[in-house]
Amino acid sequence: MRIVVMSGGVGGARMARGFAGLANVELTVVVNVGDDADNHGLRISPDLDTVVYTLARIEGPHGWGRLDDTFALNEELSRFGVDNTFQLGDRDLALKLFRTDAMANGSTLTQVSAVVAKSFGISASVVPVTDDRLRTMIRVGDGWITFQEYFVTRRFEDEVLEVRYDGAETARPAPGVLEALGVADLVVIAPSNPPLSIWPMTTLPEIREALAVHPSVVAVSPLIGGKTVKGPADRVMASLGLPAGNAGVAEAYEGLIDRLVIDVADSDDATSLDGIEVVTTNTLIKEPEAAARLARELMSW
C-alpha cells in the first residue's frame, strides 16, 4: 500500500513512524519546511530532522535534536557573544553542516534529504514539501516574527494574531511530491499544528489541488480532550478564529480531507461535524506501538 504522510514536527514524525514499521507499506513523508531557518550560517530544517531522527529512533526527548547528543560547540559559541539559545547538539550539527555545505555546492534540499535518510538506514522517502523558499511568518503583538523566534526564542507564549507563508504562492512542490500524492492509496495529514505545520504546505497551490482531488485523504486531529498533546495548536487555532475543538480542525482542512480521525476523549465532537466522515479512536501515538496500531487502523478503513 502506498501511503503519504503530510508531516510537521513531532506529531507528524510519530505518525510516520507508525507506518514505517509495517509490512507492505511504501511510505513517503512530505515534510513542512516553513520553520526552516539559518542559524550561524547553517541551514536548519527542524521538521525534516525530527522526522529523520524519529524514524531512526534516535529522536531527542524534548521534540528536537538527537538522543544522547553533546553540546560542546553550542556552549562554546557563547564565548564569541553569539546567541546560542537554539540548542544544537554536536552530532546534530554534523547533519546541519553537511546539508549546508552540500546545498552551497549545488545540491537541492530534496537530494540532501534523500542522502540523509539513507545514511540513517531509513527506507521511507523523506521529502521536503518544496525546494523553494517557504517561510512561516507569525504576527504577534509587536509585529511579524519568524517561526523560530516565536517557537524557540519566545517559547510560543505570544498570541498569534496572523500567519503568512512567504513564498507559498509561487513555490513548486519538490520532485516526487505530486507523483507520490498521485499514486497514494491513502494520504494522511498527521496530527501536527494545522496553521503552523500543515497550512504552510497546503498553501502551495499544487499541493492544495492534489489533496482536493485525491479520493482518500484522512486527517488525524492533533487534539486530545480538546487540547494539543504538545505545542500551541489549540491556542493558535482559537486566536486565528477557528471554532474550538475538532470543528476547528475540520474547518482548517475544509475541502482537503475526506475523513477526520478524532480521539476517543473527544467523541462528543463527532455530533457537530457535518459533511465529513468522522472516525473515533485512540490517537495518542507517543509510543511506536501505538503509532503502528493507529497506522494499521487508518489503512483498514
Added chain:
Amino acid sequence: MRIVVMSGGVGGARMARGFAGLANVELTVVVNVGDDADNHGLRISPDLDTVVYTLARIEGPHGWGRLDDTFALNEELSRFGVDNTFQLGDRDLALKLFRTDAMANGSTLTQVSAVVAKSFGISASVVPVTDDRLRTMIRVGDGWITFQEYFVTRRFEDEVLEVRYDGAETARPAPGVLEALGVADLVVIAPSNPPLSIWPMTTLPEIREALAVHPSVVAVSPLIGGKTVKGPADRVMASLGLPAGNAGVAEAYEGLIDRLVIDVADSDDATSLDGIEVVTTNTLIKEPEAAARLARELMSW
C-alpha cells in the same frame, strides 16, 4: 618595547607566547594565511588558530586544535560520506563556525581575529597578514595541491618540487600590519617553515619592502642540529635548492633580515655565514619559560 612576530604555525605561536608574557612589551603577531582553506564550507585558518590557542595556553598537543576537545561532530560527518580526515574538535569548530558566519555577514578576517583574540583574553594583537585571498600551492610529483592536501591529507611525505603563493603579488597587508612594522622596535621572523609559512607573507610586495627597510629584523632559525623540530622545513628547503643548514635559512631571508639566531647545536654554521650577523643561543622553545627566555635575549641584543 614594540615587537612584531611574523608567525607561521606552531613555532611562530611558541615564539609569540615568549613575548606575550613579558612586561612592557606591546606585541603584534602577524600570521600566515596561506594555509587557509574551506572545509565543509567553514573557513579554516590553521595558523591564526594555533597562535590564538597557544597564547591562551589551550593549544592541542599535536600542533593543531584545542586541548581536551571532543570530536563528536567530526566523527558523525563520516555517516554522510564526508571526508573527515582533517580532525576538527567540537569547541574548535565553534570558532570556525563563528568566523565563517561573521565573514559571510561582512566582517573581515582581521576584525574576526580581533574579536576571537579578545574572547580568549589575549592582550596581544593577532592579525592575519592579509584580508585578501592568499593560498600556498605546492607542486608534488602528481601536480599542484593545496597546503592542506600536502600537509594534512598526505602528511608532508611528498617531495616539494615547487611552491607558489596564489594572490600574493596583489594582496594588500591587512589593516595595522604595515603600521605595526613601521613602529616596531624589533621584528622577529619566528622559527617557522621558511618556504611554507614565512614566504607566503614576505611575497607580498609591501611586506617585503617593510622588512627590507626595517633596521632591526631578526630571524630565529627553525633548525636545531640541522633538522627541524617538527614538520618538513629541512626537506622542503633542500628540495627547493637552498643550501643545507643555516646557510639555507640565511639565503631564504636574504635582503630581509639583519640578524640570524641559530641554535647552539649548529654553532659551526656561523663560520659559513657571510654578510649577516649570527647569534648562537638555545632556540628550543617548546616550553613557555624557554620561549620567554629567548624573547628576553632577542630584546636585549
